[in-house]
Amino acid sequence: MDNMPAMIYKKDLEGRFVQxxxxxxxxxxxxxxxxxxxxVKDILAEESYLKLLRREEKVINYKISHYxxxxxxxxxxxxxxxxxxxxxIDDNEQVYAICGMIYDIxxxxxxxxxxxxxxxxxxxxxxxxxxxxxxxxxxxxxxAAEQLYGYKAKNAIxxxxxxxxxxxxxxxxxxxxxIKSAIEKDNEWRGEFLYWRTDxxxxxxxxxCSYIKDVNGKPIGILAVNRNIEKEKKQEESIKNLNHELxxxxxxxxxx
Numbered sequence: 001m002d003n004m005p006a007m008i009y010k011k012d013l014e015g016r017f018v019q020x021x022x023x024x025x026x027x028x029x030x031x032x033x034x035x036x037x038x039x040v041k042d043i044l045a046e047e048s049y050l051k052l053l054r055r056e057e058k059v060i061n062y063k064i065s066h067y068x069x070x071x072x073x074x075x076x077x078x079x080x081x082x083x084x085x086x087x088x089i090d091d092n093e094q095v096y097a098i099c100g101m102i103y104d105i106x107x108x109x110x111x112x113x114x115x116x117x118x119x120x121x122x123x124x125x126x127x128x129x130x131x132x133x134x135x136x137x138x139x140x141x142x143x144a145a146e147q148l149y150g151y152k153a154k155n156a157i158x159x160x161x162x163x164x165x166x167x168x169x170x171x172x173x174x175x176x177x178x179i180k181s182a183i184e185k186d187n188e189w190r191g192e193f194l195y196w197r198t199d200x201x202x203x204x205x206x207x208x209c210s211y212i213k214d215v216n217g218k219p220i221g222i223l224a225v226n227r228n229i230e231k232e233k234k235q236e237e238s239i240k241n242l243n244h245e246l247x248x249x250x251x252x253x254x255x256x
Contacts, residue, residue: 128225128226130226132224
């Protein structure tokens with residue numbers, strides 16, 4: 001049992017420990033020999049003991065397994081566990097003991113919470129964020145992308161990016177490979193496009209693309225962050241026009 005990833009205990013119907021593994025005794029900061037023969041109520045806080053007692057009574061009375069998750073503070077750290085309780089039955093179909101296997105799932109829960117937080121941030125970001133596979137087939141489309149391009153997520157997901165988004169100047173056929181080559185070289189690709197919305201309004205877009213990687217660092221998709229730069233382009237045009245006017249005035253001044 002000591003080689004198992006779980007914390008394991010076995011108790012008789014009187015609630016006394018008859019067997020525990022090393023991980024379980026370590027979780028209670030008690031040596032093995034001080035646990036054997038002890039009752040749970042002598043070790044756990046009353047609230048924790050009563051909660052466990054109700055769960056174990058269900059397992060014993062109905063001869064069924066029971067699974068549950070708990071989250072609690074341990075040494076100032078938020079900890080999450082998954083517990084499996086099951087009855088041990090003799091040849092006469094009578095329960096004579098109960099076994100518990102407790103798995104520390106803190107890391108998994110933290111990853112799930114991080115994923116939920118990241119998903120929330122993506123959906124509420126001001127920039128249009130588009131996720132795709134390595135063939136640029138869309139698999140995520142946030143709220144800002146809906147507002148920017150006019151396509152609902154349900155209509156965008158599953159389409160190839162360059163087929164769905166209509167550009168004033170058609171990108172080269174190998175644009176996908178060019179983007180991936182740039183990402184592999186510089187970890188990012190940046191560019192600008194002129195796209196049409198679904199209402200045929202033309203919008204200039206600044207795009208930044210990078211890889212989505214798995215836990216082993218292998219690329220599994222492309223993340224594109226798109227921003228409407230219409231205001232910046234208008235400002236650039238205004239400055240350009242102003243410069244032209246100033247040059248014309250200067251030329252006119254020199255000629256007088």
